[in-house]
Structures are given as structure tokens and as C-alpha cells.
Amino acid sequence: MKFNFLVTTLLISSVIIAGCSAASSESGEHEAMDHVNMTNMEGMDHSNMTDEEIEEMDMENGHASHTNLVALNNSTGENELAIPQLIEPKDGVVTINAQQGTTEIFKGVQSQTFGYNGSFLGPVIRVNEGETVIFRTKNELAEPTTFHWHGVDISGEGDGGPHQLLGPGAMEDVKFTVSQGASTLWFHPHPEGSTAEQVYKGLAGLIYVEDNNSKNLNLPKEYGVNDFPLVFQDREFTVEKQFDYQAVRNDDGTIGNTLLVNGTINPKLTIGKEKVRLRLLNGANARNYTFKLNTEDKFQQIASDGGFLNSPIEMSKITLAPGERAEIIVDFSKYDSESDIALLNEDDAILLPFIIDEQKTNPLEISTSLNDFAVTDEERNLSVTKKLELFGMGKMVYINGKQFDMNRLDFSQKQGETEIWEIYNKPDAMGGMIHPFHIHGTQFKVVLIDGNEPPVNLQGWKDTISIEAGQTVKLAVKFNNKGIYMFHCHILEHEENGMMGQVEVI
Ligand code: C2O
Ligand code: CU
Numbered sequence: 001m002k003f004n005f006l007v008t009t010l011l012i013s014s015v016i017i018a019g020c021s022a023a024s025s026e027s028g029e030h031e032a033m034d035h036v037n038m039t040n041m042e043g044m045d046h047s048n049m050t051d052e053e054i055e056e057m058d059m060e061n062g063h064a065s066h067t068n069l070v071a072l073n074n075s076t077g078e079n080e081l082a083i084p085q086l087i088e089p090k091d092g093v094v095t096i097n098a099q100q101g102t103t104e105i106f107k108g109v110q111s112q113t114f115g116y117n118g119s120f121l122g123p124v125i126r127v128n129e130g131e132t133v134i135f136r137t138k139n140e141l142a143e144p145t146t147f148h149w150h151g152v153d154i155s156g157e158g159d160g161g162p163h164q165l166l167g168p169g170a171m172e173d174v175k176f177t178v179s180q181g182a183s184t185l186w187f188h189p190h191p192e193g194s195t196a197e198q199v200y201k202g203l204a205g206l207i208y209v210e211d212n213n214s215k216n217l218n219l220p221k222e223y224g225v226n227d228f229p230l231v232f233q234d235r236e237f238t239v240e241k242q243f244d245y246q247a248v249r250n251d252d253g254t255i256g257n258t259l260l261v262n263g264t265i266n267p268k269l270t271i272g273k274e275k276v277r278l279r280l281l282n283g284a285n286a287r288n289y290t291f292k293l294n295t296e297d298k299f300q301q302i303a304s305d306g307g308f309l310n311s312p313i314e315m316s317k318i319t320l321a322p323g324e325r326a327e328i329i330v331d332f333s334k335y336d337s338e339s340d341i342a343l344l345n346e347d348d349a350i351l352l353p354f355i356i357d358e359q360k361t362n363p364l365e366i367s368t369s370l371n372d373f374a375v376t377d378e379e380r381n382l383s384v385t386k387k388l389e390l391f392g393m394g395k396m397v398y399i400n401g402k403q404f405d406m407n408r409l410d411f412s413q414k415q416g417e418t419e420i421w422e423i424y425n426k427p428d429a430m431g432g433m434i435h436p437f438h439i440h441g442t443q444f445k446v447v448l449i450d451g452n453e454p455p456v457n458l459q460g461w462k463d464t465i466s467i468e469a470g471q472t473v474k475l476a477v478k479f480n481n482k483g484i485y486m487f488h489c490h491i492l493e494h495e496e497n498g499m500m501g502q503v504e505v506i
């Protein structure tokens with residue numbers, strides 16, 4: 001342990017120097033700038049401190065604040081990636097049980113975990129646009145939870161925010177009609193005060209929406225064959241290989257040195273010598289991931305949070321903040337079983353090595369026209385009617401100077417009416433940090449980022465947007481249903497520390 005700590009500390013010191021200068025020179029990039037491991041600053045309001053005071057404090061702590069302090073271990077690739085069970089409605093009903101159990105994450109050791117319909121993580125629920133479904137939810141945990149459908153166009157009552165608490169043993173049918181296009185959405189708990197811990201222990205699953213368009217497009221779409229869900233989460237295990245959330249909890253977001261993909265430690269993925277679709281979810285509490293290939297080859301992004309982009313976008317890397325998703329196509333046809341190919345994180349940590357099965361090939365031409373997403377002139381010309389200012393770190397995190405109060409509605413908006421939300425991430429004396437901003441119950445359009453058109457891979461439906469310190473984004477937001485919805489920072493500990501508000505749709 002001690003040795004590990006020393007190595008980590010040394011690594012960190014060099015990363016910090018690189019990290020901070022990179023952050024200031026490449027402010028246009030989605031750099032990881034998480035203020036972590038600063039628990040000794042808890043409860044301090046540093047907004048009144050001078051720069052010198054803050055710098056001094058930082059020096060005393062022996063570290064700077066602009067980086068993910070805990071590096072990720074490389075995946076050794078010794079375990080084949082777990083593919084979640086795919087479930088579809090039976091007579092219109094999907095049963096989803098939140099439960100606790102034990103899981104063999106490390107060979108020969110049982111870890112205490114939470115899961116949906118199993119001991120760890122959840123299934124992929126596949127539904128079709130236009131169908132009416134009932135999510136039959138049951139809480140088999142010994143504590144209250146909620147079932148939140150992240151990215152789903154659903155009534156406030158069905159949304160599963162903190163108001164829809166289910167006690168141990170309680171059941172609830174959530175009935176709705178799927179009214180959005182093909183997309184990769186997800187679900188997780190949202191009880192006030194224990195969202196972060198319950199997600200950390202394993203409550204998260206995916207929802208695939210399919211539609212006529214997605215069924216007709218030329219895309220890899222065989223689940224678990226050439227179309228894979230990849231849920232990225234980093235965790236810290238105790239020496240006994242257990243989760244001890246309270247011990248590692250960080251007010252600026254809990255991160256860990258151990259990556260789990262779909263709950264698999266040290267994963268590898270065996271794929272064909274063909275084009276493969278990867279549906280990426282950053283399901284971490286706090287860490288940003290920047291995905292790239294070790295070969296430096298490009299891949300194509302085909303979807304953002306809430307649906308297909310208009311056409312595939314060539315990318316050499318993609319950053320996802322907690323809560324965000326992207327679908328990418330990687331072309332493995334030029335590699336063979338000897339190739340060394342892996343998905344890396346920005347800092348070159350190996351996230352997922354690939355093994356190529358040369359027997360499997362499929363000369364698929366990816367469709368070049370995928371969607372007809374557009375920000376209309378009308379939307380562009382709307383004036384700002386909701387202003388939000390994100391500010392702070394640690395326990396002192398605010399939206400418009402306020403912390404979450406279940407009994408306070410911060411905004412109201414009319415059902416079916418588009419409004420422009422302007423969100424400003426106000427820097428503090430230390431620079432500030434990225435806040436991934438999420439709105440429940442809808443998919444929004446990114447109209448402008450600092451006055452400019454968003455990059456083309458953000459020109460698509462979104463429900464979570466990573467906002468850097470100093471940035472202002474304008475979003476066109478429309479709710480198709482009524483009810484009370486949360487909006488919040490998706491660093492789960494920030495959300496729990498109060499960086500959340502409520503909009504009532506009337
Ligand atoms: Cu992933 Cu309040 O949501
Ligand atoms: Cu959500």
C-alpha cells in the first residue's frame with residue numbers, strides 16, 4: 001500500500017505540472033480539471049480568499065488541484081468483458097428489481113454489490129419508439145431508492161427523481177409511451193443523499209431506444225456481436241476487495257484507481273475483423289474519460305447522448321463527462337489476430353484491449369446519412385429566458401447561489417415550449433472546474449458555446465453537457481411532458497452537495 005501511495009504521489013506531481021499548463025493553454029478542449037482529494041478544504045468558502053492565500057494553501061497541501069489525482073491502472077486484459085443481459089418488454093412489461101448481492105469481481109473473492117435484476121449493474125432494456133411500456137420497478141434493497149430514467153422523455157411523476165422515493169420492498173409501475181428516436185440512454189437511482197453511493201455500489205443500466213430509422217440504417221446492430229454496450233466506471237477497492245464508499249468518498253467526486261467496464265475488472269473484448277459499434281457510457285461518479293485508440297487511428301462518432309448525429313464524424317479522441325454517452329464505430333478490418341489494439345484513456349492508461357477473431361468478417365458500408373437534427377433559425381433567435389450560474393467546489397457548490405431544496409421550485413416552464421437556458425460556469429480564484437450539466441426528462445439542443453457554434457459532435461441531441469470553467473452555453477430546452485424535473489451537475493457528489501435545482505413544467 002505504502003509503495004503504491006508513493007508511486008502515485010510521484011506520478012501525480014508530474015501530472016500536475018503538465019495538467020495545469022495544458023488546462024490553461026487548451027481551454028477549448030475538454031480537459032479533465034477535477035478538483036479532487038481536497039477534503040481538507042471542506043466547508044471553506046475560498047471565494048473570499050485572495051489568489052495568494054489559495055496558492056499558499058495549495059502548496060501546504062502539497063498538490064495542485066487541476067487534475068484527476070488518482071491515476072487509472074491499465075487493464076491487463078485477463079478477463080473477457082461481461083455483456084449485460086438484453087431484455088425487452090413482455091406483454092408491454094419490463095420488470096426491474098434493485099437488489100443487493102455478492103459478485104466475483106476478483107477471482108475467488110465475493111464483493112458486496114448492488115444491481116438491477118442481478119447482483120451487479122443492470123441489464124440493457126431495449127424498447128421501440130411508439131410502444132407503450134410499463135417499467136415494473138421493485139426495491140429489494142434494505143434502503144430507499146428511486147428508479148431514474150436518464151435521458152428519457154417522460155412525465156415528471158415517472159422520472160424517478162428524489163420525489164419518487166420507494167422504500168424497501170415497495171413496487172411501482174411506471175407507464176409511458178416511448179416518444180423519442182433511437183438512442184442509448186441509461187437508468188440509475190436518485191434518492192436524495194444516497195445517489196452517489198448507490199451508483200458506486202453498482203446500480204446502473206442502459207436503455208436502448210430503437211426506431212424505424214435505426215433498424216434500416218447500415219450499422220452494426222447485432223447485440224453482443226458487433227454492437228456492444230461499454231459502461232465505464234472507476235472504483236477504489238479495500239484490501240478485502242470490497243467497496244467502502246464512505247471511506248473514499250470525495251466531495252468533488254469520488255474516483256478510483258481501478259477501472260471496471262460493464263463491471264469487469266481487467267477486461268478485454270473479442271471482436272470480428274470488421275466494423276464494430278461501441279456504445280460508450282461514462283457511468284463514473286466523477287472521472288472524465290477521453291477515449292482514443294493506441295494505434296492513433298480515427299474512429300467515427302455516430303451518436304451523442306440522445307440520438308444519431310446527422311452523419312458519422314471522424315474523430316481521433318472523444319471526451320465524455322459523467323452521465324454522457326456516445327456511440328462510435330471502430331473499423332477493425334485492417335487488423336488481425338496479432339494486432340496490438342486497445343482503447344486508451346487520454347493519459348494512455350489501457351482501458352480495453354481488443355482481440356481480433358479473424359474468422360468473423362462483414363464488409364459493411366456504414367450509412368452516411370443518419371439523422372435530420374437541426375437547430376432552427378427560430379430557436380437561434382429566441383432570447384435567453386433562464387439564466388443559471390454554476391459555481392463552487394467541494395461542499396460549497398451552487399446553482400444561482402443556492403443549494404438544492406426539495407421544497408423549492410427554481411423555475412417553471414410551459415409544456416411544449418422551447419426556452420433558451422443560458423448556463424455559465426463561473427470560475428473561482430483557482431480557475432474552477434468542469435461541471436457536467438444535466439436536465440431530466442428531455443433532450444436539448446446546444447445552440448452556442450461561448451458565442452460559437454458547438455463542435456459538430458455536439459450538434460445532436462444531448463441531455464448532459466460538460467461545461468468548462470469560464471464557459472457559457474446556450475441550450476434550447478423543451479419538455480414534452482409535465483411535472484417536476486431536476487437539473488444538476490452530474491458529478492454525483494456535487495449533485496448531493498446541493499448542485500441541483502428543480503423546474504416545474506406546467
Ligand atoms: Cu443521470 Cu439526475 O441524473
Ligand atoms: Cu437524469
Ligand code: CU
Pocket residue numbers: 397434435436489490491494499
Ligand atoms: Cu460539479
